[in-house]
Amino acid sequence: MDFLDILTKKRNGIKLTKQEIDFFITGVTNGTIPDYQISAFLMAVYFQSLDEEETAYMTLAMANSGETLNLCSISGFKVDKHSTGGVADTTTLILAPLVASVGIPVIKMSGRGLGFSGGTIDKLESIPHFNVEVSQQQALQWAKQSNIVIMGQSKNLTPADKILYALRDVTATVESIPLIASSIMSKKIAAGADGIVLDVKCGNGAFMKTLENAQKLGKCMASMGHHVGKKVTVVISSMSQPLGNYIGNRLEVIEAIETLKGNISGDLLTVSLTLGANMLLLSGKVSTEQKGKELLLQNIQNGKGLEKFKQLLQQQSADTNIIHDYNLLALSPCKLLLKANASGYIYAVDTDCIGMASQQTGAGRKQKTDAIDFGAGIILKKRIGDVVEKGEILAEVYSSSEQKCQSAVLLLQNAIHISNIAPDTSPLILDIISM
Numbered sequence: 160m161d162f163l164d165i166l167t168k169k170r171n172g173i174k175l176t177k178q179e180i181d182f183f184i185t186g187v188t189n190g191t192i193p194d195y196q197i198s199a200f201l202m203a204v205y206f207q208s209l210d211e212e213e214t215a216y217m218t219l220a221m222a223n224s225g226e227t228l229n230l231c232s233i234s235g236f237k238v239d240k241h242s243t244g245g246v247a248d249t250t251t252l253i254l255a256p257l258v259a260s261v262g263i264p265v266i267k268m269s270g271r272g273l274g275f276s277g278g279t280i281d282k283l284e285s286i287p288h289f290n291v292e293v294s295q296q297q298a299l300q301w302a303k304q305s306n307i308v309i310m311g312q313s314k315n316l317t318p319a320d321k322i323l324y325a326l327r328d329v330t331a332t333v334e335s336i337p338l339i340a341s342s343i344m345s346k347k348i349a350a351g352a353d354g355i356v357l358d359v360k361c362g363n364g365a366f367m368k369t370l371e372n373a374q375k376l377g378k379c380m381a382s383m384g385h386h387v388g389k390k391v392t393v394v395i396s397s398m399s400q401p402l403g404n405y406i407g408n409r410l411e412v413i414e415a416i417e418t419l420k421g422n423i424s425g426d427l428l429t430v431s432l433t434l435g436a437n438m439l440l441l442s443g444k445v446s447t448e449q450k451g452k453e454l455l456l457q458n459i460q461n462g463k464g465l466e467k468f469k470q471l472l473q474q475q476s477a478d479t480n481i482i483h484d485y486n487l488l489a490l491s492p493c494k495l496l497l498k499a500n501a502s503g504y505i506y507a508v509d510t511d512c513i514g515m516a517s518q519q520t521g522a523g524r525k526q527k528t529d530a531i532d533f534g535a536g537i538i539l540k541k542r543i544g545d546v547v548e549k550g551e552i553l554a555e556v557y558s559s560s561e562q563k564c565q566s567a568v569l570l571l572q573n574a575i576h577i578s579n580i581a582p583d584t585s586p587l588i589l590d591i592i593s594m
């Protein structure tokens with residue numbers, strides 16, 4: 160097979176065969192197709208797209224391009240979860256222990272963050288001594304004992320995706336629905352769960368800015384799951400403001416613990432319960448989403464979810480005292496306050512811009528190799544629809560230097576819009592797609 164023929168076919172909008180797609184992914188993985196041809200192929204896909212069958216072939220080939228996790232030795236239905244990424248999106252740290260606490264195994268491989276959306280692994284690494292480098296053998300042993308493991312992606316999981324994603328990033332081809340779907344689903348399939356709940360974020364702080372595009376991506380991923388025999392539910396949730404009020408690694412860990420203690424309700428809890436309940440529904444543990452939410456809420460009230468989180472900390476060598484002593488999760492030393500420059504309603508927020516402000520504090524990476532300041536970030540004091548008085552505190556900003564705090568405050572000032580008109584209330588859960 161000659162890759163130039165495959166490239167020409169896709170450029171001309173002709174459907175590729177399974178053999179041609181397998182040839183492409185093998186060539187990407189073993190380095191026999193040069194970057195310039197891969198990049199040209201990605202651009203051809205960006206314009207000509209891939210149909211459902213081609214996307215399924217690509218997903219499977221990528222899933223099998225490296226190591227896969229075999230969870231067969233864990234009894235019961237294993238369920239995974241993935242978010243397409245947003246700001247203050249800490250749902251994994253809340254729902255993983257809750258779902259595990261009702262007896263459903265959660266063995267989750269997570270990633271580090273790039274750009275303004277934080278990665279679960281960064282948040283866990285912000286907890287002193289938390290070990291995310293877990294071997295497959297160790298993960299299986301822990302999952303049998305505790306029903307919960309959260310670990311970094313093994314280095315050889317979906318190597319084809321790593322190469323393709325790096326090239327998409329620098330060739331303006333990230334925003335292609337079949338490429339996003341195959342990238343996400345290949346990793347989930349390689350991670351071995353029987354069922355997957357996908358949280359597709361939609362709004363001004365997400366990849367998918369419109370509900371129409373979020374639905375297209377959601378349907379594409381659900382159909383990929385269906386093709387490979389996995390149960391998939393897609394929840395489309397709003398990212399028109401940060402999901403929680405705490406943005407930054409240690410801050411998000413604190414907000415997750417407070418939620419598990421039952422001290423915080425609101426959008427973060429609602430989305431966590433919706434995703435968690437759909438995980439229980441997929442596993443057959445409950446017959447309706449409502450019953451799932453009640454079961455999870457019950458395990459917040461009786462402390463079982465928090466106890467499971469403590470077990471996760473203990474198992475992965477972290478200091479369990481953080482649960483009761485937040486001094487052990489020290490924040491960065493410089494603090495600045497953002498105050499309202501007018502009275503009125505919080506009318507809208509530019510979520511992207513809040514994410515960038517958090518990145519300015521040092522809480523996120525600009526480049527893959529950047530170090531993260533675990534104690535940096537932002538606490539938002541107001542949400543859309545809240546009434547504020549001029550001079551009232553809108554946000555607290557934490558960073559290692561006054562200068563970084565100031566640049567974050569400047570971004571925040573432009574990101575939070577105050578008006579004397581009350582905003583319309585918009586739904587948080589925009590759609591749920593099951594296949």
Ligand code: URA
Pocket residue numbers: 243324333338339340342343
């Ligand atoms: N997340 C992924 O893992 N891949 C994409 O392409 C986009 C978001």
